[in-house]
Amino acid sequence: MKYSYITPKKKSVFTQEFQLLLSFFTITILMLLLTYSFLLYKNYTFIQDKQALSLEKTQLQESLLVMEKDIAYIEKQKMLSETIYTKNIVLKDSIANLFDLVPLRITLSEAQLLKNGLILYGITPNKDVYNFMLQAPLRSIFHRTYSSFYPAKNGWYRFVSTNYIDEEEEEVEADE
């Protein structure tokens, strides 16, 4: 005996409402997973970028260290060369001053320029000319001055003038 005119359908768990709910949650989970993937990817790229930057920074540091060494070395070269050039110029002026110091009446036969002294060999018409015209200026420059004379054949005097600067006294003067 039939009670209905239609054939009964088998009831399923996946009703329309359930399907709607599933699709809603699927979309939600998909979005969550996408966000998670995005975050994972970005975190990975951040780490990679940071590592690359650190590596580049290390390379820059090494390069900078080399450059700083170079700069220091060139500065050192520059300073040393300037000191040497200045010393050469001072030496030139000192020699020029020395020869200018010798009066026309006195003739030098030899000059020895030492680090802290000067030895002059020459000939003078008389001792007074030497004493007033050469020894006096030498005394004002050097701390110790010694002179010795030998008579020459023509009545003039050969002389040896030994002059020294005391380095200790020079240092004291420089400090003052």
Add this chain to the structure above:
Amino acid sequence: MNSISRQHIYLMVASMLLLIFVLIFSFLVLIPEGKEYRIKRVELKKTSREFRDYSNFHYETEDILKDLRSKNRRVITAFDATFSPDRFERENKGYFSQLRVSSLSEPTLESGFGIYEVNTTSQISSPKSFYDFLDGINKSEYVIAINFPINFKRDSEIIKSSFTMKVYCNNRDTNATALESKKK
């Protein structure tokens, strides 16, 4: 009174399970990852800023070095040049009637530089030639210091002079790094 159907119970259970999953996933995975993302982004920005500053400093230092090199090219080349007595004699012959430079001694070290001592004997017609030589030596292709003692001895019309010169050059052992970088 209508009781809740089985379908509705399934629906509710499924909703609850999915909701719990979403919440757990969000709180345990997504939010910590998001926090980490924020921290890492800030860190990267900081590192980038530091790198930029460092990079700028590097460029500035590079400019300083280039400037220093171009301004002191002559001095750098002079320190790098190998002293040749023959060449020196040829170049400075003009100042003297006769010039003789002894061969190089073993280099000594002084403040990180190698120094060769060279003995020189020469003949000049007047002290002026020696002054010119001293002026010229400061423009020569070597770094040379004229050293004491200096002797001048008159011999009829000429003056015989003898002096020591210190030729400065790079000490290749201690300054190897600087030299290598200079070549780059």
